[in-house]
Amino acid sequence: xxxxxxxLGQYLLLAYDCLxxxxxxxxxxxxxxxxxxxIGVKSTPVCLMTSAAVGMVxxxxxxxxxxxxxxxxxYIGTVVTFSLIKELGPMLTAVVLVGRIGAAITAxxxxxxxxxxxxxxxxLGTDPIKYLLVPRILGFxxxxxxxxxxxxxxxxVAGGIMxxxxxxxxxxxxxxxxxxxxxxxxxxxxxxxxxxxxIVVSTIACYKGFYTEGGAEGVGKATTSCVVTSxxxxxxxxxFLSSLLISLGIG
Amino acid sequence: xxxxxxxxxxxxxKPVLKGVNLEIYDGETxxxxxxxxxxxxxxxxxxxxxxxxDKGKIIxxxxxxxxxxxxxxxxxxxxxxxxxQGSALFDSMTVYENIAFGLRHMKLSAAEIKExxxxxxxYVGLEGIENMYPSELSGGMKKRVALARAVAxxxxxxxxxxxxxxxxxxxxxxxTDLIMSLQKKLNVxxxxxxxxxxxxxxxxxxxxxLYNGEIIDIEQPDxxxxxxxxxxxxxxTSALINQTNYN
Numbered sequence: 001x002x003x004x005x006x007x008l009g010q011y012l013l014l015a016y017d018c019l020x021x022x023x024x025x026x027x028x029x030x031x032x033x034x035x036x037x038x039i040g041v042k043s044t045p046v047c048l049m050t051s052a053a054v055g056m057v058x059x060x061x062x063x064x065x066x067x068x069x070x071x072x073x074x075y076i077g078t079v080v081t082f083s084l085i086k087e088l089g090p091m092l093t094a095v096v097l098v099g100r101i102g103a104a105i106t107a108x109x110x111x112x113x114x115x116x117x118x119x120x121x122x123x124l125g126t127d128p129i130k131y132l133l134v135p136r137i138l139g140f141x142x143x144x145x146x147x148x149x150x151x152x153x154x155x156x157v158a159g160g161i162m163x164x165x166x167x168x169x170x171x172x173x174x175x176x177x178x179x180x181x182x183x184x185x186x187x188x189x190x191x192x193x194x195x196x197x198x199i200v201v202s203t204i205a206c207y208k209g210f211y212t213e214g215g216a217e218g219v220g221k222a223t224t225s226c227v228v229t230s231x232x233x234x235x236x237x238x239x240f241l242s243s244l245l246i247s248l249g250i251g
Numbered sequence: 252x253x254x255x256x257x258x259x260x261x262x263x264x265k266p267v268l269k270g271v272n273l274e275i276y277d278g279e280t281x282x283x284x285x286x287x288x289x290x291x292x293x294x295x296x297x298x299x300x301x302x303x304x305d306k307g308k309i310i311x312x313x314x315x316x317x318x319x320x321x322x323x324x325x326x327x328x329x330x331x332x333x334x335x336q337g338s339a340l341f342d343s344m345t346v347y348e349n350i351a352f353g354l355r356h357m358k359l360s361a362a363e364i365k366e367x368x369x370x371x372x373x374y375v376g377l378e379g380i381e382n383m384y385p386s387e388l389s390g391g392m393k394k395r396v397a398l399a400r401a402v403a404x405x406x407x408x409x410x411x412x413x414x415x416x417x418x419x420x421x422x423x424x425x426x427t428d429l430i431m432s433l434q435k436k437l438n439v440x441x442x443x444x445x446x447x448x449x450x451x452x453x454x455x456x457x458x459x460x461l462y463n464g465e466i467i468d469i470e471q472p473d474x475x476x477x478x479x480x481x482x483x484x485x486x487x488t489s490a491l492i493n494q495t496n497y498n
Contacts, residue, residue: 112341115337115339115342116335116336116337116339117339117340117341117342119296119301119333119335119339120333120335120339120340120341122299122300122301122328123299123301123328123331123332123333123401124352124353124400124404125325125328125329125353125355125356125404126352126355126356127325
């Protein structure tokens with residue numbers, strides 16, 4: 001228990017330091033652009049493929065379920081759109097980025113820690129929080145909502161194609177099913193989630209890397225711990241975040 | 252001037268430094284010797300503020316860094332160059348980018364930075380390797396690049412952590428000579444942590460012996476071999492026997 005509280009305190013202090021650098025705009029902008037490219041552009045294909053697959057399977061399952069209940073495929077667009085925009089879009093994109101980017105951030109910063117490269121940065125007059133951590137956290141938090149929106153669109157379109165090919169649902173019906181019940185609040189519901197997921201997952205990845213101990217084995221353990229902690233947070237935190245947003249009338 | 256007063260540091264309740272007292276005057280080179288695990292690197296990292304002591308003071312040019320705020324500590328750290336035991340070169344950067352990294356805060360033009368990197372690479376005898384990555388260099392080359400990086404921004408103090416460990420005798424000799432020549436060229440204050448008695452005798456004005464968490468003796472190199480301190484005599488004799496056997 002003492003260890004958990006110590007880690008939590010250490011994490012919050014690091015997050016506070018990062019926040020302070022962010023608001024004083026005291027961080028490396030060049031590194032931020034590099035990170036946006038690394039996290040954003042290079043992760044786009046895998047995020048879009050995942051989302052397309054999920055959109056198609058959602059359309060298929062909803063269509064089959066509604067046939068067995070109502071004897072016809074109904075409300076496929078509504079289910080696919082709501083599921084993706086409010087839940088699966090932010091969640092799946094965050095999970096993909098945890099695996100692709102979060103683990104890489106922890107491994108990179110952790111390796112720098114155990115090989116004294118972070119100490120070297122201090123001795124060369126550079127604060128590693130401003131040089132390494134803030135650009136990664138900011139990059140991650142900017143990219144995750146953008147990738148989520150792209151994934152939502154691709155998933156909904158893929159669901160529409162599946163509905164047409166499998167159930168002969170015309171695109172006009174699918175679009176009206178998708179948009180008729182959707183409000184701007186539902187869109188914000190997903191967007192706010194993506195931003196919060198981005199902040200938490202990237203700070204966990206940076207924290208785990210920054211406090212890595214114990215050589216190559218330590219880097220391995222920190223990377224595993226980053227992925228496990230992030231995914232557990234995403235799954236459990238998602239419920240509480242959804243409840244909070246709904247109680248606030250956002251979606 | 253660096254003053255270390257009654258410095259204590261423990262790890263998981265295991266005391267490593269138990270009241271270190273040492274003064275290092277401007278322009279001199281002091282070597283800290285001692286057995287493995289005696290806390291030599293811990294002492295260096297406390298001096299530069301990479302570790303916080305449990306008790307005691309470290310006063311650098313009148314500023315106690317143990318109680319200084321982050322900004323003051325950061326400004327004090329800028330006065331130091333540090334040669335890490337494992338070189339600690341940034342492996343995602345080229346040799347040029349590694350050396351130029353410390354120059355970013357000096358408000359130099361790109362041409363001046365380029366010139367300076369070239370100059371310091373020539374000091375360590377490694378001209379023309381600017382575009383290579385650390386993974387393409389040998390251990391000795393890495394140490395020399397790290398040395399160039401540590402001194403390129405003209406620090407007031409240089410800390411050397413085991414500069415010759417893990418190197419063959421010839422490369423070790425080259426590094427020792429480099430430290431001496433940089434010392435003369437730059438007139439800096441240096442603290443060297445090493446097991447290498449030959450290098451210590453060559454580069455230092457004073458040699459401090461760290462034993463059981465305390466500095467138990469400080470001698471000038473020419474008086475070290477005749478010291479009356481029993482532990483130090485034993486250490487020096489073993490070091491000399493090892494060196495003779497190795498050579």
